[in-house]
Amino acid sequence: MLAVIAGAEGWEDIEEYGLIDKDRTSLILNFSNYLYIVKTELKFVLYTKMKSYEWSWATVHVNNVVKDVIDFLGGSKLIVEDKSIIEMSIDYLVSKLTDYFQKQGKLYSTTSRTCNKYGEPQFYKSKDQRVYVLIYIYNFLQDFYDTRDEYDKDVWNINKITPKHNGREGNLDFTELKGHWLFKPVRSYIKYQLAIHTGSTAYNKLRYLRIFGKFLLERHPKIIASNLDRELILDYINYVKNSLNLYFCRN
Structure with missing residues (x-):
């Protein structure tokens, strides 16, 4: 499956896999500059999640959170050797992703409200959504390789x-x-x-x-x-x- 999905450099022909309609093929994810193993892994995650309808094309392309993480892993030159994403620790990747988007002024977090043990309100900041997507992709690949x-x-x-x-x-x-x-x-x-x-x-x-x-x-x-x-x-x-x-x- 990984070898089949790795073929195209861009997914303008993604309709072949039944993921989007023909009239939306102008929406392209370009993998041409990605290292082979990283490119293949990212395509495999996308294909699997979209084929099962857990992710939609809008989730991947219109929602920049997922697209940003894919671009970070494949195009940020973070991975200089042709090796699997999971050969690096998730803590290292999260740290690099945070630095990467912070420098671009694109790192966001939300404030949530909870209570302490006395019932008094307190507030905490959640991580940028890209961090959660990165962890999800990492865990998905880790599970796939675990036989x-x-x-x-x-x-x-x-x-x-x-x-x-x-x-x-x-x-x-x-x-x-x-x-x-x-x-x-x-x-x-x-x-x-x-x-x-x-x-x-x-x-x-x-x-x-x-x-x-x-x-x-x-x-x-x-x-x-x-x-x-x-x-x-x-x-x-x-x-x-x-x-x-x-x-x-x-x-």
């Missing part, structure tokens, strides 16, 4: 495990539980859930278990499974109530 069985990974792609899954959820992420005794039993439980329920149901169950894991790490870091008792569960219920209060404070 291990999906169940052996710390992050499971629902679409690979349940091909008929049509929800918005794409990943089952266990990384927050790694190193905790919950890690293995939760993975086994979610694997069973995927066999009898939809991917969306399994995703939600994992989300609740991750909240429980976060609670244990914050309030009972040394507790083991055999010591779970009624008092701890009551403490967890109060913890969830406080979390809901923070949610309503933000909204």
Whole structure:
């Protein structure tokens, strides 16, 4: 698949892949100056996301966030050797991307409102959207090159495990539980859930278990499974109530 997609230098012939209509072929992404491996990887990400309708042509071309990241990776001369994007660390790439757009005066962030543990409002700045797109592309390629069985990974792609899954959820992420005794039993439980329920149901169950894991790490870091008792569960219920209060404070 990578070799097939790498062919054209510009995607004026992109209709061949069924991604856009003929009357929109004037919208072209030019890859002619990109190194071969980087060019191929970026085309593959675009092709896959657009073929599955997760991204539209407007998302890629009209929304400059995605296009800017593609141009940065392929045309900024950051990658001087013909090697994979993921051969560099994501922290290094994020740092370079931030510097690159900051120098152009195009680095933007948004301010969001949340609450502290006392219910008092506080504000924080989120990163430029290009950073999130870069991380997404990086993780996508990392997952593609990882040939291990999906169940052996710390992050499971629902679409690979349940091909008929049509929800918005794409990943089952266990990384927050790694190193905790919950890690293995939760993975086994979610694997069973995927066999009898939809991917969306399994995703939600994992989300609740991750909240429980976060609670244990914050309030009972040394507790083991055999010591779970009624008092701890009551403490967890109060913890969830406080979390809901923070949610309503933000909204």
